[in-house]
Amino acid sequence: MDFAFPPTDPPFRTQARQWLHTHLAPAPAETTPADTATGRAWERRLGDAGWIGIGWGTPAYGSREASLTQQVVWAEEYARARAPARVGHIGENLLAPTLLAYGSQAQQDRFLPGIARGEELWCQGYSEPGAGSDLAGIRTSAVRDGDVYRISGQKIWTSLAQDADWCFVLARTEQGSRRHYGLSFLLAPMDQPGRVEVRPIRQMTGTSEFNEVFFDGAEARVEHRVGGEGEGWRVAMGLLALERGVSTLVQQIGFAQELERVVQLAARSRAVDDPVLRDRLVAHWAELRTMRWNALRTLGDAHDPGAPSVAKLLWGRWHQRLGELAMQVRGAAATVGPEPWTAESAYVLDELQRLFLFTRADTIYGGSDEIQRNIIAERVLGLPREPREPR
Secondary structure: OOOOOOOOHHHHHHHHHHHHHHHHOOOOOOOOOOOHHHHHHHHHHHHHOOOOOOOOOOOOOOOOOOOHHHHHHHHHHHHHOOOOOOOOHHHHHHHHHHHHHHOOHHHHHHHHHHHHOOOOOEEEEOOEOOEOOOHHHOOOEEEEEOOEEEEEEEEOOOOOOOOOOEEEEEEEOOOOOOOOOOEEEEEEEOOOOOOEEEEEOOOOOOOOOOEEEEEEEEEEEHHHEEOOOOEHHHHHHHHHHHOOOHHHHHHHHHHHHHHHHHHHHHHHHOHHHOHHHHHHHHHHHHHHHHHHHHHHHHOOOOOOOOHHHHHHHHHHHHHHHHHHHHHHHHHHHHHOOOOOOOOOOOOOOOHHHHHHHHHHHOOOOOOOHHHHHHHHHHHHOOOOOOOOOOO
């Protein structure tokens, strides 16, 4: 299989690299925006230059036109430049492709320009306390009241909800329905005081990227329902199929940078002299290269139902083991914070300590390993399904 990029891509890569160098000068920005204002300003800068939505397949909303491999090129250069973490990626990479596939023209015209300009941020209202990997068990309800639905329930692990303007919510619109029946995909504004409450979740790392979101009669207009009433499961699964792909390759650039830092530390500390640890470092490098070839092989193949699950199983456990390897390289120093110790710095983590703690969740979020194995077993290998509850 030929993994080479077309000859038209190097000029595009040069253009992307130069733009990033110019707009990140004199030094690369922090990998995480310092605050909401910083993140929003960066999104608007990307939008003004047409870098948001290059994978949508239409330039009608101000985005550049780019082939699939050029989307990979842009994503790779963005990651290599260590540009700011995107606060708009959920709207650009999840909602926008879903609207293009399932939404009406009016919905596309209403929401895509705001995403493309970097002006409207989105979050995803899927998981609930009793319905994480088993998404069909959601209990959030939405009752139609004239031209609006009134949403009541709780969502959890909602990334960037504290900054989002809108949320796409999977809710039960058919009273008494069970499992994946009777669900609808609704677009709800977050600015509804008294009806939408966001509570950040403090993690082991000390940060709060995830949130709980409580809906108490929050409104979503009927015209902002994507797909028909009761068709939410089809739309939601279509969105999840779009979640992997180019983003997987981008993720691997970040993984490579993390692995490089671990290797450099091992060389400086002479931990690399341990043949067992050295073998683990080499194995991690080889496995990462294999993941890249697998991602390139499956990129754009909409007919491989197991590809997203295989990719998740590969990178989730790999990244988790990288966090463990980083702590092994650090040795006893990994268990303490920076010096001098003060009350303010008592729980200040360095980059590799944050890596280790955050990767504990890699095999759970985004679909647990158990769920991914079930998908592969049932949809790819044709093994018997687990017993399902009746409708």
